Amino acid sequence: MLHILYLAHDLSDPAIRRRVLALQTGNAEVTLAGFRRGENAGAAIGSLSTIELGTTEDARFVQRAGAVAKACLNLGASLRGVAKPDIVIARNLEMLALARRAVSLFGGDIPVVYECLDIHRLLLRQDFGGRMLRAAEARLGRGISLLVTSSPAYVDNYFDPLSGIDAPVMLLENKVLDLDDDIPLVPGPRPPADDEPWKIGWFGALRCRKSLDLLSRFSRAMEGKVEIIVRGRPSYAELKDFDSFMRGEPFMSFRGAYRNPEDLSEIYGEVQFAWAIDFFEEGQNSAWLLPNRIYEGCRYGTVPIAIKGTETARFIARRDIGFVLEDASVEGLVELFSRIDRQSYTDAASRIVEQGARQWTFRRDDCLDLVQRLSAIANSEETAFRSHARTRPQGSAAI
Template identity: 40%
Template sequence: MTMLQRGGAEVALAGFHRTATPPADVAGVAPIPLGHTADGKLAARAMSVVGRRMSAARIAARLGPVDALMARNLEQLAVAAAVRRHLGRVPLTYELLDIHRLLLGRKGELLRRVEGALGAGASQLLVSSPDFVAAYVDPLSRLDLPVALVENKLLDPPAATPPRTDGPPWRVGLFGALRDRRSVEVLGAAAAALDGALDVVIRGRPSPAIFADLDATVAPMPHVAFAGPYRPDGLAALYGGVHFIWCIDYYEAGANSEWLLPNRLYEGGAHGAVPIARAGTATAARLADLGIGHVLDGDPQRALAAFVAAMTPERYAAMAAAVARVDRTAFVSDAAECRRLVGLVAGATIPTTHAEAA
């Protein structure tokens, strides 16, 4: 949303909320609440979507005249497609934020048909990782749309990062939306095995569907600390407090986890933290392209423990210097990218083809 605003768009916002009450303000905009949803409760979320589609005329009236619509996931696409019928034939952009497991395999055929039918009226598809196109859009989906790649980069140049302390202990950060139990277990096991050479810092908002009590989960793990959520304006201190950033995800291993490019790749890179990825993933391929970071292969706990045990201040300095040499545009969007996005959504420019996005 902020990217659209900085590209020159006036944004009206409507969406579901996972907090008990809807937020009063999002980036300076009062949102139109569409209802409460929760992680994992897919049946309830589906019913919420049906209800909002039945209220499409009322939602359209609250939005008022618009030049374009943008739906940031399949649930929002279902609502936006219905609302669009009351707004005229304005361009509709569908953004594929993640490839949900329910869209895959034989069991996903019905949902893919629904996605294809809803997407038939869209102008284009936005993806945040090229692997979404190669692994899902082209071979499996029923979407026949031009595709544009818009990565989850930072929107503000990073603030000055505090000098990092020398290791050991070497600090690895796991930051962001916390929904990956296996990563916590791998990091905890490696920290225990290294007995003081590795500290793990976990920050963010745990998914209640995965972690009923993350504090209790990490309490028995030596050298692992969960320090709660963080604010976007605290990224410099957050990433400056760790040497490495964990860019590994097992939440949907074998599928979406292999294909995504996580936010913390961009946040960590912009703030000088050295990224750690898993072999065979889109993140590992991106690190190879940039010439930075470290890729774990084989058993992750053993590979991480071996990597940290062999780390020296000199080796770390060389790895950090490689991150510092990367052009900042790899991690941070500039004004031109924001304007390009507005142009794409408004239908003023032509997005890339499937082949170019992949």
């Protein structure tokens, strides 16, 4: 059985839970170690014990760097009693530093996988600080066996032209973890009753002030014809007044956190549209990402709304699904919903149904394939991973 040491930047992130569950389903033994940025009972992974390396805080890079440095010094004690892993996966840049330290502690001959699903704005700066951070990433990433990322735009806009990482790329999309043995079906259209409003769901990591303000002003302009339902984990570092803001909204409601994937059917089932727009790092990471919301929404028959000029917009345009805004404005949203009626919505939702659930989900066989790929690296059967320059992204369904 493959033994993976998984180093996580945030043990309370539901995405970490999904990845670990996928690896376990693929018959890997996982030792999970990482930092915590708050409590989230929905991110618990059954009986799996975790090794906490400290606490970090959102939007505090210096604090996080200090926590990583301290964890590196104490890593020998933290990993005492842990058997030597076959492979180490480092989720995000700060964990890559810990991966290097762990490999040295275990003997120096363990392959490392760098999993980078967001490009932090500091890495994109063209000043001395940005260049130094990219140099650190290149140094820490020297000789890694595999780079895992979730969008081809990350490769085109960062890893190829700017990053010093020189490794093959595996594209693992943010698909829905679905371990049900039955073939999943995408629910059909569910228009609101005649006396009910259209509902837009904004779910997941809530950190975008511009989205919050835009949806507020839009829902007020529609005077109750559109309702915004918000669920997930607010980043209070970015949205300090989130709770009081939501209490003052007549047509928006915050319904709290949810379990992923267990609660997805329920929460997406009560909305017709998914807000698949993010302005948090506008023009950079936000323009390049393929968010969970696309896959989750489409898996449960919810029509995505994207903004022109983003990878998300290109993704849904290629599949002829969803709606794309020309500009991020109240007027643009009002104009869009002036064109949406029961028939146009039903047509859009039906096109998602026709796609089938397979391309939105990460199945049990995908888990097995992923672990088999990692096992091949650990067993040196894919020696090209360690000696050859980066190839183009290799397709693979993923969470």
